[in-house]
Amino acid sequence: MSNIAYFPAMPPREDNRPGKRERTKTANRQAILDAARQVFGELGYDGATVRDIIRLTGLASGTFYNYYKSKEEVFDALADDGARRFRPLLRVEFEKATDFASFLRGAMRAYFDFLAAEHETWRVNRPAGEAHPTVRSTPEVTAVFAEVREAFERVLEREHAPPVDLDYLTAACIAVAREVGDKMLERRPMDTEGATAFAVGLILGGLPALPRP
Amino acid sequence: MSNIAYFPAMPPREDNRPGKRERTKTANRQAILDAARQVFGELGYDGATVRDIIRLTGLASGTFYNYYKSKEEVFDALADDGARRFRPLLRVEFEKATDFASFLRGAMRAYFDFLAAEHETWRVNRPAGEAHPTVRSTPEVTAVFAEVREAFERVLEREHAPPVDLDYLTAACIAVAREVGDKMLERRPMDTEGATAFAVGLILGGLPALPRP
DNA sequence: GGCGTCGATGACGCGCCGTCAGGATTTGAG
DNA sequence: CTCAAATCCTGACGGCGCGTCATCGACGCC
Numbered sequence: 001m002s003n004i005a006y007f008p009a010m011p012p013r014e015d016n017r018p019g020k021r022e023r024t025k026t027a028n029r030q031a032i033l034d035a036a037r038q039v040f041g042e043l044g045y046d047g048a049t050v051r052d053i054i055r056l057t058g059l060a061s062g063t064f065y066n067y068y069k070s071k072e073e074v075f076d077a078l079a080d081d082g083a084r085r086f087r088p089l090l091r092v093e094f095e096k097a098t099d100f101a102s103f104l105r106g107a108m109r110a111y112f113d114f115l116a117a118e119h120e121t122w123r124v125n126r127p128a129g130e131a132h133p134t135v136r137s138t139p140e141v142t143a144v145f146a147e148v149r150e151a152f153e154r155v156l157e158r159e160h161a162p163p164v165d166l167d168y169l170t171a172a173c174i175a176v177a178r179e180v181g182d183k184m185l186e187r188r189p190m191d192t193e194g195a196t197a198f199a200v201g202l203i204l205g206g207l208p209a210l211p212r213p
Numbered sequence: 214m215s216n217i218a219y220f221p222a223m224p225p226r227e228d229n230r231p232g233k234r235e236r237t238k239t240a241n242r243q244a245i246l247d248a249a250r251q252v253f254g255e256l257g258y259d260g261a262t263v264r265d266i267i268r269l270t271g272l273a274s275g276t277f278y279n280y281y282k283s284k285e286e287v288f289d290a291l292a293d294d295g296a297r298r299f300r301p302l303l304r305v306e307f308e309k310a311t312d313f314a315s316f317l318r319g320a321m322r323a324y325f326d327f328l329a330a331e332h333e334t335w336r337v338n339r340p341a342g343e344a345h346p347t348v349r350s351t352p353e354v355t356a357v358f359a360e361v362r363e364a365f366e367r368v369l370e371r372e373h374a375p376p377v378d379l380d381y382l383t384a385a386c387i388a389v390a391r392e393v394g395d396k397m398l399e400r401r402p403m404d405t406e407g408a409t410a411f412a413v414g415l416i417l418g419g420l421p422a423l424p425r426p
Numbered sequence: 427g428g429c430g431t432c433g434a435t436g437a438c439g440c441g442c443c444g445t446c447a448g449g450a451t452t453t454g455a456g
Numbered sequence: 457c458t459c460a461a462a463t464c465c466t467g468a469c470g471g472c473g474c475g476t477c478a479t480c481g482a483c484g485c486c
Contacts, residue, residue, distance in 0.1 A: 021432070021483060028434090046285070051473060060435040065475065072259070168411045171392040179388035180381050194424070198381045202419035209418025211410040234452060234463065241465095264442060273466040278444065 031057045036074045076138040083140035094151045105200045112192040115181045244270045249287045289351040296353035307364045318413045325405040328394045
């Protein structure tokens with residue numbers, strides 16, 4: 001029943017793990033994020049309630065608010081988490097790329113693969129008619145957008161491409177990635193290859209036809 | 214102060230206007246929509262409350278629920294309204310169009326002009342950080358999407374263009390229109406012409422480069 | 427073992443939600 | 457004009473989720 005007999009009092013830690021305070025803190029934070037992911041998955045963003053998340057963690061309601069101020073803040077934390085995991089993948093593609101075409105292809109493929117993988121985790125059971133939780137503009141997400149823009153800028157400049165409206169181009173590429181990615185997720189079998197070919201073809205073909213500012 | 218003296222009792226209606234019941238009904242419905250537009254504009258979708266809308270109409274809370282079941286339903290009604298007004302414009306462009314290029318150009322221009330015009334009505338004062346109310350998939354909005362798809366299909370077929378993945382193409386075009394439109398709204402002066410040139414250039418240029426299924 | 431601090435707890439007050447019984451107004455028939 | 461039926465407006469009400477805060481238990485440190 002108890003190992004107190006064998007380890008009288010609390011055995012001293014010899015490793016340098018952080019103290020219990022610190023550990024329960026990260027555990028709680030993680031528990032909340034996990035619960036939130038599940039609740040948002042099952043109930044959708046609008047349908048979800050802070051109380052639903054709290055219930056699933058088993059914590060007291062007050063504890064939740066020690067970590068996040070609101071439902072939005074947890075959701076943003078989840079989005080941030082996704083962006084934070086995607087960012088390095090994007091960076092790798094930038095390093096690998098030799099020109100705009102190869103960067104775009106690599107980035108698109110990376111995004112669609114990422115999306116397909118996340119998809120398993122996320123869409124537990126979306127209620128009918130409810131839109132996806134909109135990706136909000138969290139710091140990390142904004143950073144990814146900015147990074148795409150900067151990568152575009154550098155790579156286009158590097159190959160002495162004629163100037164384009166970078167803001168529009170970035171917006172358009174992200175938009176295409178998002179929507180085509182979305183449609184891709186609905187198809188069986190899921191074809192990241194096909195989606196990549198489509199998106200890359202469209203943008204690469206369109207690039208020379210863009211108006212020059 | 215009163216014309217009762219001149220029209221003793223209530224003067225009989227000779228026209229065929231609908232009865233008073235019917236009139237207050239449409240008036241109430243309109244009042245709710247107007248109030249909702251303003252409240253969503255000022256507080257954002259998340260921040261808005263059914264009570265806020267009700268307050269602004271001066272009606273009793275119960276009355277609201279005679280017309281709409283929830284905040285979402287009013288919002289959807291507003292979206293539907295927009296879609297319903299945009300649909301004929303789209304149709305006109307379809308009629309006018311001689312080929313895919315001219316249809317796309319016409320439709321894009323129509324959309325950006327529409328957006329710029331609506332913008333005045335909508336964005337009264339968006340709270341910082343809040344995303345646009347996501348355009349949800351109301352029946353009318355869905356119908357517009359379907360209409361775009363069908364127009365694409367017909368016009369491409371008419372000119373014996375090689376086959377493409379229509380779903381992806383439609384999704385991509387709408388995505389580009391949305392995002393570029395969004396960026397356009399943030400610029401001063403607002404340049405619907407430039408936005409149109411960009412979006413049309415991208416898609417028209419990309420079209421021949423698309424993978425053939 | 428004793429003490430100061432940190433954070434977990436959950437009851438509480440608040441405001442919004444959606445409902446419903448009652449009442450006011452309109453309608454149509456006589 | 458009168459009256460009853462139909463309509464639908466009204467606002468008070470129970471319920472619930474929200475965010476707070478006084479309290480207390482557990483951890484870290486000596």
